[in-house]
Amino acid sequence: MYAQLVETGAKKVPTLAxxxxxEQAFQAKIDAGIKIEAKDWMPxxxxxxxxxxxxxxxxSEIVGQLPEGNWITRAPSLKRKSILLxxxxxxxxxxxxxxxxxxxxxxxREQMVDDLHAGKARYSSIFNYPTLTWADMGAIGWLVxxxxxxxxxxxxxxxxxxxxxxxxxxxxxxSFHQRQGYDIMISLMRGTAAQQAMAQDALNRWWWPSLxxxxxxxxxxxxxxxxxQWGIKLFSNDELRQKMVxxxxxxxxxxxxxxxxxxxxxxxERGHYDFGAIERDEFYSVLKGNGPxxxxxxxxxxxxxxxxxxxRDALMAHAEKRAARAGKAx
Amino acid sequence: MTTKNLPLWEVFIRSQHGLxxxxxxxxxxxxxxxxxxNARDVYTRRNEGVSIxxxxxxxxxxxxxxxxxxxxxxxxxxxxxxxxxxxxxxEVKHI
Amino acid sequence: MQAASNxxxxxxxxxxxxxxxxxxxxxxxxxGKGPALEEDLALANTALDLLGQARxxxxxxxxxxxxGRDEDALAFLRSDRExxxxxxxxxxxxxxxxxxxxQFLFDAWHTLALAQLTQSSDPRICEIAQKSQKEVTYHLRxxxxxxxxxxxxxxxxxxxxxxxxxxLWPFTGEMFTGDAxxxxxxxxxxxxxxxxxxxxxxTYIDQVFTVATLQLPRxxxxxxxxxKQGVHSEHLSYLLAEMQVLHRAHPGAKW
Numbered sequence: 001m002y003a004q005l006v007e008t009g010a011k012k013v014p015t016l017a018x019x020x021x022x023e024q025a026f027q028a029k030i031d032a033g034i035k036i037e038a039k040d041w042m043p044x045x046x047x048x049x050x051x052x053x054x055x056x057x058x059x060s061e062i063v064g065q066l067p068e069g070n071w072i073t074r075a076p077s078l079k080r081k082s083i084l085l086x087x088x089x090x091x092x093x094x095x096x097x098x099x100x101x102x103x104x105x106x107x108x109r110e111q112m113v114d115d116l117h118a119g120k121a122r123y124s125s126i127f128n129y130p131t132l133t134w135a136d137m138g139a140i141g142w143l144v145x146x147x148x149x150x151x152x153x154x155x156x157x158x159x160x161x162x163x164x165x166x167x168x169x170x171x172x173x174x175s176f177h178q179r180q181g182y183d184i185m186i187s188l189m190r191g192t193a194a195q196q197a198m199a200q201d202a203l204n205r206w207w208w209p210s211l212x213x214x215x216x217x218x219x220x221x222x223x224x225x226x227x228x229q230w231g232i233k234l235f236s237n238d239e240l241r242q243k244m245v246x247x248x249x250x251x252x253x254x255x256x257x258x259x260x261x262x263x264x265x266x267x268x269e270r271g272h273y274d275f276g277a278i279e280r281d282e283f284y285s286v287l288k289g290n291g292p293x294x295x296x297x298x299x300x301x302x303x304x305x306x307x308x309x310x311x312r313d314a315l316m317a318h319a320e321k322r323a324a325r326a327g328k329a330x
Numbered sequence: 331m332t333t334k335n336l337p338l339w340e341v342f343i344r345s346q347h348g349l350x351x352x353x354x355x356x357x358x359x360x361x362x363x364x365x366x367x368n369a370r371d372v373y374t375r376r377n378e379g380v381s382i383x384x385x386x387x388x389x390x391x392x393x394x395x396x397x398x399x400x401x402x403x404x405x406x407x408x409x410x411x412x413x414x415x416x417x418x419x420x421e422v423k424h425i
Numbered sequence: 426m427q428a429a430s431n432x433x434x435x436x437x438x439x440x441x442x443x444x445x446x447x448x449x450x451x452x453x454x455x456x457g458k459g460p461a462l463e464e465d466l467a468l469a470n471t472a473l474d475l476l477g478q479a480r481x482x483x484x485x486x487x488x489x490x491x492x493g494r495d496e497d498a499l500a501f502l503r504s505d506r507e508x509x510x511x512x513x514x515x516x517x518x519x520x521x522x523x524x525x526x527x528q529f530l531f532d533a534w535h536t537l538a539l540a541q542l543t544q545s546s547d548p549r550i551c552e553i554a555q556k557s558q559k560e561v562t563y564h565l566r567x568x569x570x571x572x573x574x575x576x577x578x579x580x581x582x583x584x585x586x587x588x589x590x591x592x593l594w595p596f597t598g599e600m601f602t603g604d605a606x607x608x609x610x611x612x613x614x615x616x617x618x619x620x621x622x623x624x625x626x627x628t629y630i631d632q633v634f635t636v637a638t639l640q641l642p643r644x645x646x647x648x649x650x651x652x653k654q655g656v657h658s659e660h661l662s663y664l665l666a667e668m669q670v671l672h673r674a675h676p677g678a679k680w
């Protein structure tokens with residue numbers, strides 16, 4: 001997802017008996033659905049995991065501005081240009097809300113950004129794929145935002161108050177993102193043969209990376225079990241991926257698009273679609289920095305940050321001058 | 331090159347409906363004027379508000395989680411402060 | 426009062442619409458690449474406002490022309506020689522001081538121009554100007570604030586902001602130079618005489634530059650012109666090539 005493979009540092013998920021009294025009280029609050037707030041006592045592992053998860057999520061929003069930002073200047077109509085610009089701007093806003101949520105845990109935005117730029121922090125693998133045609137704007141909104149919403153709606157109920165509140169705001173704003181993507185696909189499928197081919201090509205390229213957003217199968221993962229116990233991961237990767245496939249297949253059928261998976265078929269008994277397995281090698285390799293655009297995306301972010309350093313310095317310098325003058329005048 | 335980070339500000343917005351200002355999130359800005367502009371640009375993109383407060387995060391004094399019991403539990407026993415404490419006969423209206 | 430010809434009125438509307446469109450396109454290039462996250466969002470707000478204004482002006486221009494061209498036909502299917510924007514808005518973003526200085530010089534003019542247009546005898550122009558005026562008042566407040574902060578910030582920021590001002594200054598003259606179309610529109614009560622705005626504009630920017638500790642360029646400096654008449658700098662053709670590439674590749678397609 002936007003936060004894939006979050007390390008918890010856990011070797012084994014502790015039982016209640018193995019916990020200290022503080023940890024027991026903490027776990028009892030989570031089990032009772034009471035939100036944990038920034039200043040409350042929390043296990044160090046919980047704090048660290050949250051910082052990792054929320055900052056990954058924030059980085060994904062910020063880096064995620066770039067693949068779509070790539071088409072703002074070339075949008076084919078002024079209406080589509082407005083919508084795309086507003087959407088990419090929203091993603092910046094979502095990054096900002098999430099950095100703020102992480103900052104309540106005592107880590108600065110600057111530190112998180114430095115970690116991203118130094119390659120120490122991850123962001124979602126999906127944003128390392130190139131956007132080659134306008135139809136990719138449709139596919140990203142429809143599939144990538146669709147996948148994000150599936151993941152984020154449960155996070156509105158996660159155990160950490162500031163994260164849950166940021167997610168509520170984000171989900172509210174994001175409701176138009178998926179629809180605008182699907183709307184682009186509808187227009188393309190009503191259009192010329194070239195536009196229809198563009199739409200199918202985009203689905204072909206984005207389908208598997210979108211399913212990879214949910215991460216590898218985590219039935220056996222200690223990290224997932226620990227995060228589940230802490231109430232910051234509410235469903236397994238496989239459950240969410242299944243939900244994505246189940247909701248997307250009929251949407252593709254409605255558009256008249258074919259999903260590029262020969263193993264895809266409805267399973268009457270399970271009441272779900274069966275589908276092929278994601279390529280684990282590709283997933284890990286993109287996550288580790290070998291995707292088609294990893295280096296470019298990060299380089300763009302680093303350049304923006306470094307080019308802006310003199311500007312941020314100027315803001316601070318001016319504010320200090322102003323405060324000093326006000327002090328003298330008083 | 332950058333030596334100092336821009337300080338953190340908390341943003342409160344009053345919506346159209348006349349309710350009190352509500353905390354909506356935070357942002358970074360060099361000073362109050364800039365925090366105000368940034369709050370407008372970041373937190374009112376969807377017509378959310380008619381009034382903005384910005385406060386330096388460092389200026390907020392918060393109650394300590396350790397004080398939760400002495401601060402808030404005593405109110406639990408004052409049930410007579412709530413109207414539901416007083417059962418009214420069904421035939422008595424407008425009260 | 427003489428009635429304005431539709432052909433002249435259309436050009437007049439294109440001048441307004443094209444300036445908003447081209448500036449919006451320029452600042453959109455920075456979306457996701459701003460010097461701070463808050464700044465990125467603020468700049469996108471400005472780009473969105475200007476794009477919205479451009480759509481209103483261009484749609485009206487198409488209606489006045491009466492040949493069935495809509496906002497998209499006008500935005501995507503004209504060449505650079507048919508664009509009538511001010512030269513200043515097509516200048517490259519440069520560093521952030523350049524981006525904000527271009528914005529500031531334009532905003533200060535734009536606010537005054539729109540205030541004039543709210544008095545237009547054409548009700549549609551009044552309406553668009555009124556809506557735009559609110560947005561642009563905020564743009565100017567923001568860009569003025571940033572000019573002061575960058576000018577009176579560090580030595581580096583001061584030097585960059587001064588350099589941006591010196592570089593963009595020759596493109597400001599065109600804002601106040603009228604031609605036959607301006608005269609026709611002024612005579613018809615539709616538009617205004619651009620020369621009239623000069624003094625108020627000058628006073629305002631002088632004030633801001635004084636606080637920003639910036640040196641005002643020479644008043645008698647040579648001024649570039651031609652944008653309003655469709656003679657542009659080399660930058661515009663590239664900007665349009667990027668903006669129009671997809672639309673032109675699929676003639677007649679709906680998006």
